[in-house]
Amino acid sequence: MIITISGLHGTGKSTIGKKIAETFNLRYYSTGDAFRELAKEQNMSLKEFTEFAEKNPEIDIMLDKKINNIASMGNIIIDSQLSAYILKDKANFKILLRCPLETRIKRMSNRDETNYKEKIDETLRREWSEARRFKKLYNIDLQDEKVIRELYNIIIDTEKLSIEEIVDNIVAEIKKA
Numbered sequence: 001m002i003i004t005i006s007g008l009h010g011t012g013k014s015t016i017g018k019k020i021a022e023t024f025n026l027r028y029y030s031t032g033d034a035f036r037e038l039a040k041e042q043n044m045s046l047k048e049f050t051e052f053a054e055k056n057p058e059i060d061i062m063l064d065k066k067i068n069n070i071a072s073m074g075n076i077i078i079d080s081q082l083s084a085y086i087l088k089d090k091a092n093f094k095i096l097l098r099c100p101l102e103t104r105i106k107r108m109s110n111r112d113e114t115n116y117k118e119k120i121d122e123t124l125r126r127e128w129s130e131a132r133r134f135k136k137l138y139n140i141d142l143q144d145e146k147v148i149r150e151l152y153n154i155i156i157d158t159e160k161l162s163i164e165e166i167v168d169n170i171v172a173e174i175k176k177a
Helices: 013-023 031-041 046-055 058-072 083-090 100-112 116-138 145-151 162-174
Strands: 004-007 028-032 074-077 094-096 154-157
Touching: 004 013, 004 031, 004 083, 013 028, 013 031, 013 046, 013 074, 013 094, 013 162, 028 058, 031 046, 031 058, 031 074, 046 058, 046 116, 058 083, 058 116, 074 083, 083 094, 083 145, 094 145, 094 162, 100 116, 154 162
Parallel strands: 004 074, 004 094, 028 074, 094 154
Antiparallel strands: none
């Protein structure tokens, strides 16, 4: 089984993805974690590495190729904004998580123990950069509602639901599919 989980930063992809992986005994992979690891390896902040990635498309291309390679082994949930687009028909189930910006920033500020203002600046810059890079590299518009509705099996707003409610909803949908 191959499941993708996508959404903007702070929507709950990692938390939910890991719980779904555990429920179905799947491996878990996150391109966000891989991106942060690469930043650390380059001794760069996330902001610096985001700017570096804008000038070096091979970083995104490498991460996206890795998604295909990992998916080919099966039995995995892939946490990535582009995984549903990249894997399309290879994925058995595609999940999109949504949440308002303010809630996402609060979650990430708490998680990372950072200042709200710094986190909103970093996140908006990162998301703007990603949207631009994805459009340029793959002609993917993450805001295209028509494509989103056709691509994903389930779309969940995570703002007012508990982690357990979200996981239960997704597990029920996967079992129905």
